Amino acid sequence: MKKLNRKFYCRNTVIVAKALLGKLLVHKVDNKKIAGRIVETEAYFGKGDPASHASRGVTPRNKVMFEKPGYAYVYFCYGFYNMFNVVTEKEGVPGAVLIRALEPVKGVDFMRKMRKTNDSFNLTNGPGKLTLALKIDLTKNKEDLTGNKLFIADDGKKKYFKIVSSKRIGINVAKDKLLRFYIKGNPFVSKMAKG
DNA sequence: GTACTGATACTCT
């Protein structure tokens, strides 16, 4: 299993968003590995993308989007849910990829416990749900994804699949931009994404 | 099956 390095993230946000599909998101919790395959992502830029937090310039919250690629940007939203993003582009250029859905791979029991459900299709099929299942919270903001606790790896499997792009979800601006990407036919793609 | 609503707390104006 190959961990993705800084160079992987230091590219155009759309390229990274597509390249992340099929990769494994791994989080070590209490010496246990919790992992899920990324099946759905969304790209967010800075300038020129009104849907992005970074579009209005740097704030204390979105600062990490302007910093080095390969870091986690965890954003708390709607009072309940955290969103997990991966910072992209070179330092000084804002950009991030929102991980919208995972396919559970390792530590499924742990995920069930965290999500309090036995429905394995309902564990990680949404951005708010997957952070709960993997125990990702605001303390993981600015976590270095090239480290050993929280990282993304390529296990070499699932090389061949079809990528579908469509409109982004849950936002009210720039709806016409096709910046959401998912693996065609995968049952773990988020509910809200279908249709 | 689809459509709408409320919960909730953090961040920026």
Added chain:
DNA sequence: GAGTATCAGTACT
């Protein structure tokens, strides 16, 4: 003080 990169539950057809 208003808005938010969501979800689950309820009320319909």
